Amino acid sequence: xxxxxxxxxxxxxxxxxxxxxxxxxxxxxxxxxxxxxxxxxxxxxxxxxxxxxxxxxxxxxxxxxxxxxxxxxxxxxxxxxxxxxxxxxxxxxxxxxxxxxxxxxxxxxxxxxxxxxxxxxxxxxxxxxxxxxxxxxxxxxxxxxxxxxxxxxxxxxxxxxxxxxxxxxxxxxxxxxxxxxxxxxxxxxxxxxxxxxxxxxxxxxxxxxxxxxxxxxxxxxxxxxxxxxxxxxxxxxxxxxxxxxxxxxxxxxxxxxxxxxxxxxxxx
Numbered sequence: 001x002x003x004x005x006x007x008x009x010x011x012x013x014x015x016x017x018x019x020x021x022x023x024x025x026x027x028x029x030x031x032x033x034x035x036x037x038x039x040x041x042x043x044x045x046x047x048x049x050x051x052x053x054x055x056x057x058x059x060x061x062x063x064x065x066x067x068x069x070x071x072x073x074x075x076x077x078x079x080x081x082x083x084x085x086x087x088x089x090x091x092x093x094x095x096x097x098x099x100x101x102x103x104x105x106x107x108x109x110x111x112x113x114x115x116x117x118x119x120x121x122x123x124x125x126x127x128x129x130x131x132x133x134x135x136x137x138x139x140x141x142x143x144x145x146x147x148x149x150x151x152x153x154x155x156x157x158x159x160x161x162x163x164x165x166x167x168x169x170x171x172x173x174x175x176x177x178x179x180x181x182x183x184x185x186x187x188x189x190x191x192x193x194x195x196x197x198x199x200x201x202x203x204x205x206x207x208x209x210x211x212x213x214x215x216x217x218x219x220x221x222x223x224x225x226x227x228x229x230x231x232x233x234x235x236x237x238x239x240x241x242x243x244x245x246x247x248x249x250x251x252x253x254x255x256x257x258x259x260x261x262x263x264x265x266x267x268x
Contacts, residue, residue, distance in 0.1 A: 002072070005029055005264055007255075008096040008116075010088055012048030013040045014211075015122065015138065016102035017058055018244025019251045020047055020080055024061060026252060028265050031071060031096075032063065033085040041211035041227055044182050044237050045244075050082040052214065059240060068093065089113055097264045100251055101126070104138065106156045118261050120254050122247060124156040136250035138243075145246035147254045160224075165204035168192060168212075168226030170219040172199045178215040183208065183237045192226055195219060201226065208232045 006029035009016050020030050038048035047063035049056035055064045063080040068090050074081050083090060091099070091114040099116040101109060107125045109132075121131070123138035129150045137143045137153045140161050160167045170176065174196030180186055186203035193201040193212060203209075211227040219225055229236055240248075256262055 002094075004095060004097055006031060006096055007098040007100060007265070008033060008088070008090065009100045009102055011101070011103040012038060012046055012050070012063070012082060013102070013104070014042035014045050014241065015104065015244045015247055016100075017045055017047045018240040019100055019102055019122075019248040020063075021059060021061055021240055022245060022248035022252055023255075024080060028255070030080050031074075031090075032080060032082045033088055033090060034082055035086045036084050037217060039213050039217065039223070041213055041224060042182075042237075042241075043211065043214065045240055047080060047082055051084060059238075087113065091116065097261060098255060101132070117264075118255065118258060120251055122251075123153055127152045134254045136247055136254070138247055140243060144243065145250040147250045147257070163230070166207075166228050166230070167224055168201050168203075168228065170195055170199075170221055170223045170225050171201065172196070173221045174199065174219065176213060176215060176217055176219045176225055178212055180209050180212070182210065182212055183234055185209075185232065186228055192228075203228050205230060208234065208237065210237055 009032050012032045012034045024030050034048050034051050040046035040048045043049050045058050050063040050065045063082050066081045068083050098118045100120045102122045119132040121135045126132050126135040128135040128148050135148050137146045139154045172195050177194045180192045186209050188205050190203050191200045192203050207228045207230040210229040213225045
């Protein structure tokens, strides 16, 4: 893989994975930069899991943990490399044509270690024309997935979309121990996880456990650690969401809108 014909995606959570899947399936080389200990909630559909497992497959596409120095010789056609590189220092070694910041920090980003011909930001915190070239709306509604070449997306509401009760948060700081598995049904009031084996996290209503961060990780008080889906659709636990794919469509649109970028990424 050469940087000049590839996209670096910062973050490997569920929305970032939707972007990676759509770009990969469109024939674009993709690499993912992640944290040493990712906190993905929807782990089953997050390429970030490769950091822990060495490899992780979503919808038939495999991701694999690699070292930064392996990337220049990467030739696995149907496999997405994942690198532990929280600060994107890789950009000082390889010039990627496109950088997609999918970390969803919801705050203004620090400057990239090296400039990219096309820098795309996802959601609040980015201002197109200032700290990135294009920003994509991540909030549900008629503007979801739209590309803005100037200005910002809708501001962060501070509230989860839909029924706010669906989001499970850590009641105290400590180590999370999962009691239920992703894809299992949870009755109202049933214990889903424990914090330090002292503080229970319970399901707010009956539904499918759609996401839960890994057992053994340190969870500060208030951290989002799980998600319960009242629809009870098991496939929702193992497929990229409509939201992720809509945002991914915006990223693909931004790339294709620039002929000079398009010509670099689509090479024979």
